[in-house]
Amino acid sequence: MNAASKTYDVRTHGCQMNVHDSERLAGLLETAGYVDIASLPADDRGEIADVVVFNTCAVRENADNKLYGNLGQLRPLKQRNPDLQIAVGGCMAQKDRATIVERAPWVDVVFGTHNIGSLPALLDRARHNDEAQVEILESLETFPSTLPTRRDSAYSGWTSISVGCNNTCTFCIVPALRGKEKDRRPGEILAELEALVSQGVIEVTLLGQNVNSYGVEFGDRLAFGKLLRACGDIEGLERVRFTSPHPAAFTDDVIDAMAETPNVMPSLHMPLQSGSDRVLKAMRRSYRSERFLGIIERVRDRIPDAAITTDIIVGFPGETEEDFEETLRVVRESRFSSAFTFQYSIRPGTPAATMDDQVPKEVVQKRYERLVALQEEISWAGNREQEGRELEVLVATGEGRKDRETARLSGRAPDNRLVHFALPEGLAEAGRPRPGDMVTVGVTYGAPHHLVADSAITGGVFAVRRTAGGDAWAALQEQGAEGAVAKPSVSLGMPRIGAPETVETSGPACGL
Numbered sequence: 001m002n003a004a005s006k007t008y009d010v011r012t013h014g015c016q017m018n019v020h021d022s023e024r025l026a027g028l029l030e031t032a033g034y035v036d037i038a039s040l041p042a043d044d045r046g047e048i049a050d051v052v053v054f055n056t057c058a059v060r061e062n063a064d065n066k067l068y069g070n071l072g073q074l075r076p077l078k079q080r081n082p083d084l085q086i087a088v089g090g091c092m093a094q095k096d097r098a099t100i101v102e103r104a105p106w107v108d109v110v111f112g113t114h115n116i117g118s119l120p121a122l123l124d125r126a127r128h129n130d131e132a133q134v135e136i137l138e139s140l141e142t143f144p145s146t147l148p149t150r151r152d153s154a155y156s157g158w159t160s161i162s163v164g165c166n167n168t169c170t171f172c173i174v175p176a177l178r179g180k181e182k183d184r185r186p187g188e189i190l191a192e193l194e195a196l197v198s199q200g201v202i203e204v205t206l207l208g209q210n211v212n213s214y215g216v217e218f219g220d221r222l223a224f225g226k227l228l229r230a231c232g233d234i235e236g237l238e239r240v241r242f243t244s245p246h247p248a249a250f251t252d253d254v255i256d257a258m259a260e261t262p263n264v265m266p267s268l269h270m271p272l273q274s275g276s277d278r279v280l281k282a283m284r285r286s287y288r289s290e291r292f293l294g295i296i297e298r299v300r301d302r303i304p305d306a307a308i309t310t311d312i313i314v315g316f317p318g319e320t321e322e323d324f325e326e327t328l329r330v331v332r333e334s335r336f337s338s339a340f341t342f343q344y345s346i347r348p349g350t351p352a353a354t355m356d357d358q359v360p361k362e363v364v365q366k367r368y369e370r371l372v373a374l375q376e377e378i379s380w381a382g383n384r385e386q387e388g389r390e391l392e393v394l395v396a397t398g399e400g401r402k403d404r405e406t407a408r409l410s411g412r413a414p415d416n417r418l419v420h421f422a423l424p425e426g427l428a429e430a431g432r433p434r435p436g437d438m439v440t441v442g443v444t445y446g447a448p449h450h451l452v453a454d455s456a457i458t459g460g461v462f463a464v465r466r467t468a469g470g471d472a473w474a475a476l477q478e479q480g481a482e483g484a485v486a487k488p489s490v491s492l493g494m495p496r497i498g499a500p501e502t503v504e505t506s507g508p509a510c511g512l
């Protein structure tokens with residue numbers, strides 16, 4: 001059967017790495033002739049796409065129940081339509097491998113985190129041989145940025161600077177599933193950024209499990225700060241963000257680069273995980289709370305407007321009330337603008353999963369509620385401090401669920417706070433900002449989780465700056481079918497500069 005007329009649907013779970021990998025899966029499928037089902041008018045989409053791809057995550061509690069639940073829902077459809085193909089990739093696939101086709105024999109393809117480029121060939125082979133194909137590699141064959149990509153946004157993009165992680169945090173499955181850290185060469189990254197900007201992208205997020213250790217592989221410990229500074233030389237690149245840095249590897253040259261490079265945004269997401277030194281040790285995170293607070297102090301000193309966000313795990317095995325109080329202390333002192341808070345849950349395959357002093361669920365729940373209440377108070381106070389400020393907002397799609405009811409538009413401030421803003425009454429269509437444009441507005445209210453900037457209603461500040469990002473978004477809308485989701489066309493993978501043909505990684509770090 002010819003793939004040319006077939007539709008696909010990539011369903012993504014998990015972190016930004018997966019979101020970006022899904023852009024590559026979409027790029028690969030488009031290059032092979034498949035069509036994104038969301039790009040068709042709603043009436044032409046049928047019951048389901050011809051190929052459904054799950055890009056899975058293994059870190060959340062019940063990740064496997066969710067996956068098998070999702071697969072179970074497709075079973076009757078597959079029984080009715082044997083031509084439907086179901087593929088499972090991502091971290092659960094890397095972890096469970098052939099078990100997936102044993103538990104869900106109606107799955108056609110299982111592929112791992114190291115071989116996403118094989119998906120179209122595996123789909124063909126499964127169709128041709130009428131047999132499920134399971135292909136999991138232990139190490140990266142090709143850096144994924146060399147694959148074609150179909151980006152989700154016209155004006156904003158992700159760029160991987162590294163994949164994998166050399167740390168061995170005891171709660172984390174990443175080293176086991178994504179392998180040791182592999183760094184891309186700066187020249188390749190910058191070439192990709194230039195290419196993105198030439199297509200209208202004005203904001204990029206540099207992605208890596210541990211961006212501060214970027215460069216260790218090719219012998220330059222200062223490479224990340226240098227990369228940020230080099231981003232500052234790319235004309236047309238208005239906003240640079242990155243995620244995530246590790247506190248143990250955070251060096252002051254990165255703070256200097258952030259402070260001295262105007263297009264590097266004043267926002268920092270730095271995972272704390274716990275404020276207790278004892279728990280950090282058990283987590284095998286090699287920094288201590290004083291070091292963490294020291295980084296925050298230096299960032300605030302050099303970049304006073306910086307918004308700092310974090311991740312915190314509550315109820316790690318062995319966490320006592322005293323340990324938890326330490327987390328509350330560090331949270332109070334850090335004044336995070338927001339925090340992703342997680343209740344510890346056993347992730348099979350991690351060292352922490354077999355620690356015997358697991359904290360009872362009720363205790364974890366209570367501590368979690370106390371932490372969330374404290375952080376909400378801090379977030380809200382921080383947002384109220386923004387009232388009266390003028391901010392330049394990058395207008396975005398999909399950020400404001402209530403925009404239609406409230407007649408506002410939404411976007412992100414430089415420090416990454418979510419902003420909902422009103423338009424001046426009677427604004428002509430031609431003066432309306434498009435997603436990808438920049439709008440300067442005044443903050444009128446700091447809500448717990450976002451800012452409201454209704455300055456335009458009372459005749460206050462409201463200035464639209466049209467950007468190449470807005471132009472790129474508008475051009476896409478003209479191409480897209482009515483009611484369909486318009487996405488940028490597929491860009492070919494970036495050529496490698498001086499990188500070896502095959503990148504080998506060593507065995508998993510988590511002992512799986």
Ligand code: SF4
Binds near residue numbers: 166168172175209
């Ligand atoms: S730094 Fe720790 S938590 Fe982060 S990916 Fe590496 S092992 Fe996992």
